[in-house]
Amino acid sequence: MSVPLSHVLILASVLFAMGLGCVVAWRANVIMMLIGIEIMLNAVMLTFVGGSAHWGIADGQLFALMIMALTSAEVSLALAMVVYLHRRKGSVNTDDFDSMKG
Amino acid sequence: MTLADLYSMMPIVITGGGALIVLLCGPLLQARSVSWISVVISGSAGVWAAFTPPALTPSFPGVAFTPLAQFLIPLFCLSAALTLLFSHGYNERRGILGEEYPATILFGLFAMCLLPCATNLLVLFLALESIAFAFYILVTMDLNRVESGEAGLKYLLMGAVAAAFTAFGFALIFAGSGTMALAGALAATGNRVIISAGWGMVIVGIAFKLSLVPAHLWTPDVYQGAPAPVAAFLSTSSKVSAAALLLILLAFSPPLAELRAPLYALSLLSMVLGNLAALLQSNIKRMLAYSSIAHMGYLTLALLTGTREGYAAVLLYGAIYTAMNLAAFGAIASLSLDAERDQIADYSGLGFTAPLRGGVLALAMLALAGIPPTAGFIGKFFIFYSAIRGGEMTLAIIGIVSAAASAYFYLKVVVHLYMHRSNAAPPAPTPAAESLALCCASLFILGLGVFPAPLMRIVDAAMR
Amino acid sequence: MQTYLTLMLLFPLAGGLTCALAGRKLPRQAVEILACAAVWGSFVCAALAAASYAAPQTVTLGGWFSSFDLLIPISLYLDPLSLSLAVMIGFVCGLIHVYAVFYMRKEGDYARFFALLNIFVFAMLTLVLAESLPLLYLGWEGVGFCSYLLIGFWYTDKNNADAGRKAFITTRIGDTALVIALAWMFQLFGTLSITQLNGMGFLMPGSIVTAIGILFLIAAMGKSAQVPLMVWLPDAMAGPTPVSAMIHAATMVTAGVYLLSRMYPLIGSSATAMATIAVTGGVTAFYGATCALAQRDLKRVLAFSTISQIGYMMLGVGAGAVTAATFHLLVHAFFKALLFLGAGCVITAMHHEQDIFKMGGLRKTLPLTFWCYLAGAACLAGLPLTGGFFSKDSILVALWHKGGTLYQSLYALALLTALITAYYSFRMVYLVFGGSDGHKHVHVELKFMQLVLIPLAILGLFGGVLNLPSYIGEGFLTRFFAGLAGGAAVEGTHTEELALQAVAATIALAGLLAAYVRYGKGRSQRLLEAKAYPTAMAAFLLNGWYFDRLYQAVLIRPYQALSGVLWQKVDEGVIDDSLDRLAGGLGFSGSWLGRWSTGRVSIYIVSFAAGGALMLGYLAWLAL
């Protein structure tokens, strides 16, 4: 198996950028923004796993695992907030949440 | 692993365990006693840390009680304790009930204590994210104000993106260098280009935490939306911990040549934009938010020099900044007991009707403006001194000029406090806990302004 | 000698300070007696000093201030020039003090009045006796200050106060020149002692001496009301008449002449400076005389005549005849004081009516005043054998002897002026005392006031004795001043001198005759004419060649207007406003930057991501 690390990194960056693009583009829907964040974090995991394989040590994979856990914590809290705010304001469009500005 | 190792790790254990205990025992006790217990927990953790000799070898896998930790942990603990003291009355009036609040603060404190102890990137990252995580919850805590929830969600969304950036940065550093440990491994043995890219991403992520321009936009909203004591905690410890993270990373020969320009831009933009945007801001919390953007710009200025003096300045300034902002937000929280005082104009005449709190607020403003003989001046002096010493003359002058302009909006608060009259009823009397906290912060500000030498010694010790 | 000099200064100073500080608490008579006693005491000291005078001498009383090589002692210098002036000042001022006691009987604010009079005497004596120039400057400014307050003594009337201000500021312009001269001389010579400076003129090139001389001249122009700084003196008549007599006729206004005479050894070596002084004097003499021709206010006539007479003195100095100038100065002090005091009597008698065309017949009702006044007018006109005749003539002789086109044309001008002088003097006399349509309001005070005139009249008439022409016998002053530079007698044969005197006498008599024809005989017709609108020429002269209007248009109005512009437009409009605008601009840009925080998290994320992308892009660019 001879995939250069750079190819893994490029794939990761494509994924990362797609996730970022998703977050930026889907301003109308928090859920889709969260999905974008998931994609970005997956790209990070890919980088770690790639690095781990490249150097032959387990640390990267560990990091990836922790990111997974972190993501689930984050997502659950975020979704709780979404539900809470949907109850209060009846919208999931982040642009509606602009009572503070300036 | 010896008993001494355990001793040195006790702050982390105390705060982490404390958070769990509060969570468990909270329902059984009165809110007030829970709060006091939390104060005691954070206080004892701080005292413990202050009196434990630092160890340079890791005590547990992944953590070491470094001199830096010995400096920062008491600072965080103190600020958590003061925040808790400020929160007593504030939360009672706001109906922020339950043990979640103190428990989350302790959780945040736990993560803060963990952060300077970390010896590898993973622990560092997790500590950083845990801090942010605690604040996502804390900011949202005020269920009566929809702004609080909005701010929480905004903070979370931004924070998650920033976390992704930071993580990607760490991943790149790891992929480039092949190690996760912080000891000597970040040295440029691997692929320098990839490592520097990773550094770039990390700095982008930290820029968010430090609210540097252009990643600053969440700051005013979150400060405004968050409960005032949380804003105090957020604006102080969270920033200082992010700066500490940078310090820890920078200690390991970073590719400063590549990073100078980005840091330069971040610092410049933050100083200028923060101070300018605050000029005409009429909402005091947003004003303080912009001010903290500017102050983080100053910090970055010191960081960017890459010198020992600069790093010492960052630490000193972190401590001083903590005292100043705690005093400011503490006074705001304390004055907002009966009604939210958002606008600067709401503070008219309070210098006379509420002398202690008004005085502390005024003192905090003067300190933030960097006027001697307050600690704020010493901090600014050290920052600009290190910047000039580090060769950043232009940026230092820009920073100083913008700092001069900043005096305007700080004075605006002072002016309202003392030089405008208001017919509003005097605010409710100050609870003893808050008076205590406010006096602590003010003493710190004034004492350090006149006798900064002891703190400087401590800072230098922490740099070892 | 030191005692005399110290007391000479201390008496009036102490009197003035006492009156100023405690005067309002003291009874009126006490103040009056105190003030007069102070001046007379001073005079006695002066007389004693004169009696024991042997040779010029410098008396140092103490140090005033010193800084490194700049040493300013309080030192006095007694030489014939200062001594003669000091004696004159003591005497004339003493008389006028006595006069003023009666003149001001009805005025309430006696303390202030006498305090100022006394302080004035102190300042004048300081001016005269000072050995170091800064001390002279102290007196110089002190007399100006007293003059300012005394002109505006009746301060509730705006015109009086304005006249005082005008005098103060106009003379200040001249004073500035004096300070410049001081600073310059200190730079050049390293000392400000008059005696030392006077011996150092040769050290410097002529052009510098000329420049210093001209600076002194400008100083003198201010104080002595010479063209073009003469505009303040006519207005200064707003003050009480004793003040006019004392300050604006006898003493202060001659300070300029004194200064130039004092510094003559230094500046006399520059022909250009001397010529300038002479021309200034000549022009002023002519100007004053012409203006006096058309005045209707009795005191203004006298004021213009003062300007004119001081012009003569300047001519004398300019011709290098310091003795002649001083001679005229002394005699003029007597007769002009006499005239003013006489005018004061007239005005009192007329219930403060000052228009000469509304007077008349006072010859009969106020005979004593008339005779004294006549003596004064004769002196002023230079009728032969009066004191004025001799003193004026000595100046004319000096001019003639100086030779050269310039001086000879000045001589001609001076003769013409003498003619005009004689004419307006007697125009005044005829209008005031002639005719029979007089009124009389005799006051008790008037009797005493008239008595004061007598000694002055005698001194004026026989003042010539002070310095008789050489063909009669060597003059006292000439002998006395012989040691002074520029004090040497003018060379000339007796015949020449006699001829010149004859010319002068003829001119004076011609003027008298003309005045008689026009105002003695044709008096009633003139009174009718006076009711009509004045002709252009008369108006021109009446208004002092419209110099006031000129200055108003050229200096004062632009100054006032510009001060407003500077304040409103420059200071507040540009400097301050640009700061405010800068601040406003900063604030505005700040708010504009603050609008970036739209409250929309999408914008926040885009900004953040753009920052990240930029960072990555920059690092990639570095890696390329």
Place this chain on the structure above:
Amino acid sequence: METTLFYILSAVTVFGTLCAITARQAVRAIVYLVTSFFALALIFYILGAPLVAAFEVIIYAGAIMVLFLFVIMMLELGSPEKLPKPRLADWWPAVILFLAVVGSVTVIAASRQPAIAPGFTAISVREFSQALFTRYGIAVEAISMQLLFALVGALYLGRRR
């Protein structure tokens, strides 16, 4: 063989993600994403991380995506007309950012010292676990605290008053 598979799987991942982020319905996006994550899990496996691959499938594709679906259903956001969609203008910054990030990282990854794969070594589960519980014990504690407080926060927000 594995190399080819890597590229094929990469293509699947990218395509799946692309479909996910442009999907008109959130539910569809989730489904596409699950597909993409399966492919990613396989890549992990190929890169010698079987445990991570397994967790990817279990936690991501399994738990997290289901949580998303659950919330979408709960808030009745499933139907397309209820979901506001990005306007075309909203995509521009996204595309620009995408290009910038991808371009930069490509340049960085490919520049100067192209990383030579030193022959991938699979890391055994044993090795992995040992590292996890010895070297990174503290991290486990920290992440567990974090998960706990995620719960606390979610419960707090869910409180009815």
Place this chain on the structure above:
Amino acid sequence: MTPDFPILTLLVFLPLLGSLLVFACWRSDTLVRWVALAVSLVELALCAWPLAVSDRVAFPGAPAGFFLFEDATWIERFGIRYTLGMDGISLVMVLLTAFITVIAVLVSWEGIKERVPLFFALLLAMQSGIQGVFLSLDLFLFYLFWEAMLIPMLFLIGIWGHGRRVYSAVKFFLYTFLGSLLMLVAIITLYLMHGSQTGNYTFSLHGMLNTSVPLGIGVWLYAAFLLSFAIKFPLFPLHTWLPDAHTDAPTAGSVILASLLLKTGAYGLIRFAYPLFPEAAHAMTPVLYVAAVFGISYGAWVAFAQEDMKRLVAYSSVSHMGFVALGIAAWSPVALSGALMQMVNHGITTGALFAMVGMLDERTQSREIITYGGIWGKVPVLSFFFLMFCMASAGLPGLNNFIGEFLVLVGTFRVSPAAALGAFLGIVLTLVYTVRLVQEVLFGKENKPLELKDLSLREAGVLAVLGLSAVYLGVHPGPVLELLKAPIELLTTVK
């Protein structure tokens, strides 16, 4: 008392302690006033000590010319020391400060009715700051006092002022703050240059004196110092904070601003900027000349147009301080002693004028010139003093201002006749506005029927003391000049 008794520290911090004491008596306004007066009098009395030892050549271990000296470690990390020293110049300034503060306490005796304890506490705290500025010999310490004295002033103007008090207070503060921050940069730069040259990192003035600064950099550093001091001065065109601040401040505030705060700028220039950067200062002298000369005439000219008496006096300060700047620019012994004399004299006369305007204001609640007119007859004592101080201000010989102006002019003429010639114009222009003020306030007809009371005993006492000092300094300035002589000699020969 032993010779090493810290008299200087006492001089600096006694007022601060006094302000705490004042706070402690906050219950009784009367008591507060008396305590404040007592403290300020004790401070004035304490000045007798340095006066007594002023003939001592030098304190052991002190730099030349300093007859009192205190030195202690403060922040050793930066080589910052707590160094206080007193030479003749400092002594004169300290005396002036102590004296003027007594006056300031007395003039606000009745005028301040609200928040009395705070007012007097701030007044005394301010005095502490000013004394600190005049005594510190460590640049860091100096800077600390320099900034610290701004805060009490900010409050004095902002709380007890009139008109646009807040605007003026903030403007005053920001203006001076900006300038001083740039000075801080210069101080740090110099510190680093000196440290890297000698290895001795110190903020001590005398330690840094001999740093070799390349002219290119020196000019910038000096410019930063100059900017800071010129704003305080204030030199044209940096003066616009001054009319506002003076006009809107309470009487005591105006007195202290004019008499003391402005002097700190000049003092800083003499004590720090010139000795530290002799070459740069020399190179920049034309700038100072132009600003000074222009300021003299400009201030006088603009003062003429003013309608508000306080504003008029404020602009007159611009003009008078121009003479000080001129004397400093000339930097010759005579001119410099003239500048210092002028500082003292301006402090006394302008302080007195502000006090008098305040007294009039207390009586009629108006500072407009137009309100007054012909008041001489009604309030002769007040008018007497008013006239006296106006004349002193106009430079009448025999009163104090003349000495300073004369020395400056004569001293400057020696060095730069052109600059001095420009300044002579000021003599006339000064008189023009002064006489206008006298004229329209004291003389002429009454514009409005005013109920005026003449001076109370307290007011008369204050003015009498000021007046006596004006006369004393005008007639016998010798002792002061003698005090100044030695330090000036040292300063001007150092090059």
